Amino acid sequence: xxxxxxxxxxxxxxxxxxEVLVLNEVGxxxxxxxxxxxxxxxxxxxxxxxxxxxxAALAREVLEFAxxxxxxxxxxxxxxxxxxxxxx
Amino acid sequence: xxxGSGFLRFPDLFPxxxxxxxxxxxxxxxxxxxxxxxxxxxxPLQEEAVRHRFAGLCRDGGDAAAPVVPVTSRVFRAPASDxxxxxxxxxxxxxxxxxxxxxxxxAGLRLMARxxxxxxxxxxxxTSEAAGEEWTSxxxxxxxxxxxxxxxxxxxxVLHSAGVTDGTSAWLLLGPSGAGKSTSSRLCLERGATxxxxxxxxxxxxxGGGARLxxxxxxxxxxxxxxxxxxxxxxAVLRLAQGTEDRLRPLTPAAALASLVAAAPFVNRDxxxxxxxxxxxERLARSVPAWELTFSLGGGIWDILRTLNA
Numbered sequence: 001x002x003x004x005x006x007x008x009x010x011x012x013x014x015x016x017x018x019e020v021l022v023l024n025e026v027g028x029x030x031x032x033x034x035x036x037x038x039x040x041x042x043x044x045x046x047x048x049x050x051x052x053x054x055x056a057a058l059a060r061e062v063l064e065f066a067x068x069x070x071x072x073x074x075x076x077x078x079x080x081x082x083x084x085x086x087x088x
Numbered sequence: 089x090x091x092g093s094g095f096l097r098f099p100d101l102f103p104x105x106x107x108x109x110x111x112x113x114x115x116x117x118x119x120x121x122x123x124x125x126x127x128x129x130x131x132p133l134q135e136e137a138v139r140h141r142f143a144g145l146c147r148d149g150g151d152a153a154a155p156v157v158p159v160t161s162r163v164f165r166a167p168a169s170d171x172x173x174x175x176x177x178x179x180x181x182x183x184x185x186x187x188x189x190x191x192x193x194x195a196g197l198r199l200m201a202r203x204x205x206x207x208x209x210x211x212x213x214x215t216s217e218a219a220g221e222e223w224t225s226x227x228x229x230x231x232x233x234x235x236x237x238x239x240x241x242x243x244x245x246v247l248h249s250a251g252v253t254d255g256t257s258a259w260l261l262l263g264p265s266g267a268g269k270s271t272s273s274r275l276c277l278e279r280g281a282t283x284x285x286x287x288x289x290x291x292x293x294x295x296g297g298g299a300r301l302x303x304x305x306x307x308x309x310x311x312x313x314x315x316x317x318x319x320x321x322x323x324a325v326l327r328l329a330q331g332t333e334d335r336l337r338p339l340t341p342a343a344a345l346a347s348l349v350a351a352a353p354f355v356n357r358d359x360x361x362x363x364x365x366x367x368x369x370e371r372l373a374r375s376v377p378a379w380e381l382t383f384s385l386g387g388g389i390w391d392i393l394r395t396l397n398a
Contacts, residue, residue, distance in 0.1 A: 009342035020346040
């Protein structure tokens with residue numbers, strides 16, 4: 001997916017849907033991490049280390065956001081991966 | 089729906105190259121941002137219509153190719169039977185475009201056109217319209233697309249916008265149809281501003297930072313005034329939003345970039361020119377302040393814009 005990082009946020013151009021999306025810093029970080037190699041669990045660990053936030057709350061936000069991106073067609077689940085549950 | 093099927097009776101017979109029977113042997117060169125633009129193959133009536141519509145921007149034929157190499161576009165005949173009859177009442181007209189790495193195809197009301205990068209940009213237009221308002225409409229629709237693509241090659245972008253100036257600086261008001269470009273332009277005009285256009289404007293990025301707003305001869309409800317400098321330093325980008333009071337809200341560079349991309353007609357749908365579009369717009373979003381603006385009908389908008397003359 002093509003996107004532009006600009007001062008912490010990300011701009012995603014979805015030409016097929018004639019849409020332009022702006023993602024906040026956390027969303028932009030998720031796009032940076034969604035390289036097809038790392039699991040969602042790895043994203044959460046990386047973001048917990050980067051942001052001074054409650055780990056459980058951050059994990060829920062990331063999973064929810066990943067779901068939204070998938071519904072929007074911006075992310076897809078790779079074969080062989082499993083769903084990640086947020087930490088208790 | 090496949091390309092062209094909404095406008096063309098035989099979309100599979102779309103011209104594969106810029107050839108055909110020209111309407112005539114006349115030509116017009118227009119001095120418009122990114123140009124000059126040389127249109128050849130016109131009939132006398134078509135030439136007359138273009139010269140009338142774009143009065144003040146026509147170069148003499150002898151100057152057309154010197155010293156700057158013009159962007160060329162040739163006009164060819166197409167039989168009326170090539171085009172579908174369409175009831176346009178209550179219909180929003182959107183050109184049909186198909187993009188490729190080395191070319192772009194366009195279909196619309198009584199028009200077919202193509203742009204080729206061979207390697208210089210060159211265009212071809214096929215139409216059944218011989219003269220009059222119908223011909224002028226076809227020509228202008230094509231010219232708008234041609235200018236949008238041409239400006240990308242000149243570190244510029246065509247934007248759906250209103251452009252206003254106080255004679256020294258300029259402000260860009262972004263918004264789709266119905267956002268208030270014409271209304272805001274009229275309010276500024278009543279308070280002493282000059283309106284460059286209330287529909288399409290060109291922005292050029294300067295090598296040393298900053299940007300310039302240049303007039304284009306494509307207007308909406310307000311006809312732009314001829315004359316004046318070719319371009320003005322751009323002081324701010326304003327994204328128009330619905331509202332009843334005068335209010336400014338700063339936009340992040342990312343939000344500004346998204347608004348600019350959304351406002352770049354024709355080329356923002358072209359995946360092969362995506363980076364060519366994003367590069368200048370990102371520079372613009374990073375270098376010129378951007379705001380979201382709602383405005384009342386009391387006319388305070390012009391005073392607000394002038395406070396942004398940083």
